Amino acid sequence: MSRFIERMSITDHDIPSSRASSETYVDSPPAYEVVVGQLAEEAVEVRDDGRITVDLNSRLARTLSKFMPKCPNYSKGEDRTGERPAEQPKPASWAVKLNIVVQVVGSRGDVQPFIALGNELQKHGHRVRLATHNTFRNFVESHGLEFYPIGGDPEELMAYMVKNPGLIPSMKSLRQGDIQQKRAMVSQMLTGCWESCIEPDPISGVPFVADAIIANPPSFGHVHCAQALGIPVHLMFTMPWTNTRAFPHPLANLKNGGSDNKLGNYTSYSVVEWLTWQGLGDVINKWRETMDLEPVSAMDGPNLAAQLKVPFTYCWSPALVPKPKDWAPHVDVCGFFFREAPNYTSPPDLAAFLAAGPPPVYIGFGSIVIDHPVKMSNLIIEVVQKCGARAIISRGWSKLDGPPMDNIFYLGDCPHEWLFQHVAAVVHHGGAGTTACGLLNGKPTTIVPFFGDQPFWGNMVAARGAGPKPIPHKTLNVENLAAAISFCLTPEANSAAKEIAYQMQLESGVKTAVNSFHANLPIEKLSCDIISDQPASWTYKRKGKSLKLSKLAVEILSEGRTHGFDAKKLALYEPKPILIETNWHEPISASTAAFVGWNIDVVEAAAGIVTKPYKEYKVGRTSVSTKSVASGSSTPSLRSTHSSSSTEVESLSTVSERTPSHSTASDRLSRKSTDIGRDGPPGFACTASRMAGASGKALADVNVKGFKGLLVDIPLATAEGLRNVPALYGDTVRDHGTVTDWKSGALVGGKAFMYGMGEGLTDIFTEPYRGGKKEGALGVVKGVGKGSVTLLTKTSYAMLGLVAYPGQGIAKSIRTAVKSRTRKVIALVRHEEGQYLLKGPIGSRIDRAQVLAQFDLLTR
Known part of the structure; x- marks a missing residue:
């Protein structure tokens, strides 16, 4: 890999x-x-x-250990085999x-x-x-x-x-x-x-x-x-x-x-x-x-x-x-994962070689690119001769080759699924797929790892007795490779490989x-409420009711507007929203990290006052030269990324390699909204204008990041650190909900104040009582300590949270309003696919009258 x-x-x-x-x-x-x-x-x-x-004794390892995912404790019985819980059965079919x-x-x-x-x-x-x-x-x-x-x-x-x-x-x-x-x-x-x-x-x-x-x-x-x-x-x-x-x-x-x-x-x-x-x-x-x-x-x-x-x-x-x-x-x-065996007929020369003697040893390194292919080829040839074996040497990306020999066949492209049925053993780099194919066919395996997980697979094969210890390619020589091949040709290695093959043949990796x-899919959230086999892409809210609608259903309903469908009530649907929030474990490191991050953000934003105009200047020069070259060729026109904030221009060679002839969704959105954007004609005036705009945006960015850090980020990090203090001594941390906009921010801020103040002022009495019931006098002492800590931390959390969470919600609402281009792009492409489905075979099979009737029924 x-x-x-x-x-x-x-x-x-x-x-x-x-x-x-x-x-x-x-x-x-x-x-x-x-x-x-x-x-x-x-x-x-x-x-x-x-x-x-x-x-593992370094500061890095000790620091990271505090933020790792929870490590199950075997002593407490957390010995899970990974069986799926009963409430998540594997579906027999998928609709x-x-x-x-x-x-x-x-x-x-x-x-x-x-x-x-x-x-x-x-x-x-x-x-x-x-x-x-x-x-x-x-x-x-x-x-x-x-x-x-x-x-x-x-x-x-x-x-x-x-x-x-x-x-x-x-x-x-x-x-x-x-x-x-x-x-x-x-x-x-x-x-x-x-x-x-x-x-x-x-x-x-x-x-x-x-x-x-x-x-x-x-x-x-x-x-x-x-x-x-x-x-x-x-x-x-x-x-x-x-x-x-x-x-x-x-x-x-x-x-x-x-x-x-x-x-x-x-x-x-x-x-x-x-x-x-x-x-x-x-x-x-x-x-x-x-x-x-x-x-x-x-x-x-x-x-x-x-x-x-x-x-x-x-x-x-x-x-x-x-x-x-x-x-x-x-x-x-x-x-x-094994694909279905391809239909393959061996070329006559390969078929003749296989029929001319006992099964050969396969030697090849697949997609590995090595610096000295001739040296490696000579080493392999010498090993084959020393072992007295027959061999198929795959040229691959390693470009292995050599002089014609009766006991060696140099192979081009050939599916391993077919080839490994006809060899005695395999020697390769240890890619997971090649390793799997060799073992599935019961072939003893020598792995010569180059990097990555290849040593891991070599050691796993050796642990099962189906091959020798892996030989890193830098230590490869005639002696150790010859010994490895000799081991693979023993009855013991063959028997171990056959046993692994038997177990693997009972599995169905792809189906599993x-x-x-x-x-693992959120089954109940995926399906359209009207066309059940279509995935929901839109949500439609009307009179307190909410419907999940597919791309096709929306296009059908858009055609039948007399049935009360209002496209303005549509919103993008997210069946599996992902919220990435920083988990602050305690207040000191949280506030310190937030403060340092704020300083970095402000400094970078201030540097942008100079660097961003210079980048626009470079883009302007590159655009002029690039477009002048492109105007005299058949190369597809350059296209921007979907974001209007992009400042980089791609080379013609890269564009011609992977750019489709059609425009991107961002381009189509710009044309749809008659927004020329930043892709105007090249020239000094245009470049100067963009440079001035970039400088202005950078200056505004300094102000935004400066105020947001002081008013939102630092207070929020400190509040979250204070909220998580109970976890440091084994208590449960209250879940106050998720902040996604100004409404939820105000709600979470209110909960933080109410619970923080309430618990902070009462824990000094309730914690000693709980501790006494559990551990007697010692528990009372511990409870006094906990209550004293929470008196400070929870009340501070309450006061900070009353400001931080609403501030976080307001910031998210503003960002959602300002950073809306991607959502508009997603809306456009979902509409385009809906139109395609409507006019295609799927749309022709749908009873449109039934769709309209079902919509009326669900929104009545």
């Missing part, structure tokens, strides 16, 4: 929010300490095998037909399992779009799935990974600009992920608006796209990504763990997540701005999926790695994963 994300966790932090030309990323190499600081420097050491040594976008970043081996998943989802009537790198278009479409290009070059990513196997890139890569280029690629792919949720098919122009998202974690756009649309999101992965005591993060090597290795294992996931966020948090937050979303704090960003309890399905066999007992019910292990996906 292309784990390039983790390898960029210590980088520069001046990345724009949209896809941009390569000129944007030619800054000097970043200073590590600027981003990560002393905590990471003292806690992290990078090994040559691509893993990081995490010092609502969803538009599902599957977002995948990685190599072909990462994409292939999701093709199998997509085909299984189609059997349930869902419309599936697979959004991934452009190079996989034919691969995806040949399996009957819709495709959307998100950009990014997987071969380039794999080459980068081999050169930089650790979290910290080499100085050579810094000098060559690799880090800046990869961060630019991440920024491009994030924008592509959002577009994959709302843009029409790039070729046919058929509208598509996502009703649910499935993604692998390195795509990174998943939760944020789901938040913007208010739809369910489900993560699926072939690598452990959830905190567990059972084993450490595959990228972590623990040090100074003491006697409690289980706690060290659990902590390692948060450390790796934190390091990853350090390098990409700024890229993600700038991209979030283009969707009118607020930035995610450095405290919440690393463990966002865990904090939101996003459903997670792991795509490996429980026969190889059982589900850890401390994983929650919304985390599943379902089995490997689809059941997991369905079981």
Whole structure:
């Protein structure tokens, strides 16, 4: 898997929010300490095998342990097997037909399992779009799935990974600009992920608006796209990504763990997540701005999926790695994803080689790009000769090759599902998909890991006796590879591999994963109240009643306005709203962090008075040169991102690679509202005007952030810290509700004052009484202490909350009113898809009179 994300966790932090030309990323190499600081420097050491040594006794590990997801306590009986609660049964069938976008970043081996998943989802009537790198278009479409290009070059990513196997890139890569280029690629792919949720098919122009998202974690756009649309999101992965005591993060090597290795294992996931966020948090937050979303704090960003309890399905066999007992019910292990075996007829030369002798050993590294293919080829040839074996050597992206030999066949593209039935053993890089295919066919396996989770899978195979210990590619030589192949050809290894294969053949990973996906959906909130098999996209309120309406139902009702339908009463519907709030655990660190964050925000906003006009100047110059080039070619016209705040221009080569011929939803919205926006004709006057506007906006931003920090953010953080003080000594924290607008802010502020004052003034009497009943005299003493603490903290919380929560609500209402462009875009694309459905086969099958009658009945 292309784990390039983790390898960029210590980088520069001046990345724009949209896809941009390569000129944007030619800054000097970043200073590590600027981003990560002393905590990471003292806690992290990078090994040559691509893993990081995490010092569990460091300040970083101790600090992060305070903010980790709750670790279940085995001694208290929290030994959960992950069985789903009775109130969430797995549905026998699925009635609502969803538009599902599957977002995948990685190599072909990462994409292939999701093709199998997509085909299984189609059997349930869902419309599936697979959004991934452009190079996989034919691969995806040949399996009957819709495709959307998100950009990014997987071969380039794999080459980068081999050169930089650790979290910290080499100085050579810094000098060559690799880090800046990869961060630019991440920024491009994030924008592509959002577009994959709302843009029409790039070729046919058929509208598509996502009703649910499935993604692998390195795509990174998943939760944020789901938040913007208010739809369910489900993560699926072939690598452990959830905190567990059972084993450490595959990228972590623990040090100074003491006697409690289980706690060290659990902590390692948060450390790796934190390091990853350090390098990409700024890229993600700038991209979030283009969707009118607020930035995610450095405290919440690393463990966002865990904090939101996003459903997670792991795509490996429980026969190889059982589900850890401390994983929650919304985390599943379902089995490997296998697509249906393709119809494949071997070429005559391959068929002749297989028939000419005993089964050969397969040797290949798939999507790995190595620096010295000739040297690696010569080593493999020498090993094959030494073992006296026959071998099939896959050229792959490693470009392995050599002279013709009777006992060696050099292979081009060939499906592993077919090939691995005809070999004696397999030697490969340890990608999860390749590992699964080899084991499913009962083949002993030698893994030569290059980076990422590959050592993890090598160790899992070795633990089951189906292969030797993994051999890191940097230590590979004739002796150890020959010994590994010899071990794989023993009866013992063959028997162990056959046993794993038997257990795997009893599983149905893809079907189990689809059941997991369905079981975690908010079933009762998804369906349209009138056309039950269509997902709800709008809410309609009339006379105190609220209806959930699909895109198709709204278009039918719009045609029949004589039945009392009023389009002005429509609002966007969110079946699964996502609220990201910072969890402040105690008042001192909360107020300090809020104060520091306020200072940073104000300084950055003040710097924008100079930097933003300069960026507009650069954009103006680039636009002139770019448009002059484009005017003489057939290249599609440049398009802006969907946000009007974008200031970056894409290079022609990138645009021509992934830009559909149609305009974006943002462009169509601008034309619909006769808003020219910022894409006027180039020229000095236009550029000067935009520069002046940018400077004015930056000055206004200084005032807004300054006042908001003082009047809302700092008081709110302190109030939340005070509210959570009871949790520090084991008491329950009162849930005061969620603030979404000025009304809920006023309500929560009133509750905070009422309960805070009431409990703060009475706890000094009630806590000693409760303590005495529970623990006698000692309990009375403890109760006096608790009551004294709450007298101060709860009354302070009440006073601050009376100001902070209404202020938070007012700020959110203002932001909702000002930052409305994304909601308008979503409304537009839902309307466009509704029109398409109305005129298509689905619309022709619907009894429109019945729809109108049902609407009248429900709103009567």
